[in-house]
Amino acid sequence: MDATLKALAEPRRREILRLVWTRELPATSIADHFGEVTRSAISQHLGVLKAAGLVSERRDGTRRLYQARQDEMHKLRDFLDNYWTSGLERLRDVAEAAQQEKGSADGRTHS
Amino acid sequence: MDATLKALAEPRRREILRLVWTRELPATSIADHFGEVTRSAISQHLGVLKAAGLVSERRDGTRRLYQARQDEMHKLRDFLDNYWTSGLERLRDVAEAAQQEKGSADGRTHS
DNA sequence: CGCTTGCGTAAGTGTCAACTAAATCTTACG
DNA sequence: CGTAAGATTTAGTTGACACTTACGCAAGCG
Numbered sequence A, B: 001m002d003a004t005l006k007a008l009a010e011p012r013r014r015e016i017l018r019l020v021w022t023r024e025l026p027a028t029s030i031a032d033h034f035g036e037v038t039r040s041a042i043s044q045h046l047g048v049l050k051a052a053g054l055v056s057e058r059r060d061g062t063r064r065l066y067q068a069r070q071d072e073m074h075k076l077r078d079f080l081d082n083y084w085t086s087g088l089e090r091l092r093d094v095a096e097a098a099q100q101e102k103g104s105a106d107g108r109t110h111s
Numbered sequence C: 001c002g003c004t005t006g007c008g009t010a011a012g013t014g015t016c017a018a019c020t021a022a023a024t025c026t027t028a029c030g
Numbered sequence D: 001c002g003t004a005a006g007a008t009t010t011a012g013t014t015g016a017c018a019c020t021t022a023c024g025c026a027a028g029c030g
Helices: A003-008 A011-019 A027-032 A039-051 A068-084 A088-104 B002-008 B011-017 B027-032 B037-053 B071-087 B087-104
Strands: A053-060 A063-068 B055-060 B063-068
Touching: A003 A039, A003 B002, A011 A039, A011 A053, A011 B063, A011 B071, A027 A039, A027 A063, A027 B011, A039 A063, A068 B011, A068 B071, B002 B011, B002 B037, B002 B071, B011 B037, B027 B037, B027 B063, B037 B055, B071 B087
Parallel strands: none
Antiparallel strands: A053 A063, B055 B063
């Protein structure tokens, strides 16, 4: 999940992902979409996306066709929905905070 | 939205956000939770989160209380749901791709 | 007023990541 | 085989960023 969020933090990668969201595209077609950037750079971005599991790669002759893996994005959505409000760690944190409050709150809060 | 994703790409900031998800906490309490990092570092993280609109800051005497802004997170969820499959840019891209396919596909696909 | 508490800011450092250019690999074709 | 096309890989550079140390600033207390 860390890799997923890091991959999505880069705008260029988001756009790549959008391009291959509904269809397969060869690396060159993707690169052509970014006039001001090298093919090499795009290839590296694709590497990151693939490492994060956000795209799949299929070979056809000399070409490599990329497509988004939408299920991975859904996983991210579930993560974002659950991370903040669930889990044992969460309970531990609240308990700790309560403890801390108890130890240092006396005579601290004004009004 | 760019700022939001960048802010969330950092694990430490995600944890901070989780700490203040359901309650207000002063900066020091937050910092105490990360034994291996300086208070200053946490303060800077809080600055990033605040700049991204992910937390709100309230002052109480010398203390500053932080809390997550959950609505901002929901905005992000909506963004992730819509970005890939919507918008005029999307249509433009598909049209372009079709054009490109038309211009260079002849005698290209093997088998 | 001096002093302490709670925090942010400034400056400096090390590390990582995005990019370019050049080299390499693979497949296809004469 | 020799060559060309499609694409990744490998240095090497540059900028961003997470971190630490040191300092500054405001609010409360004696």
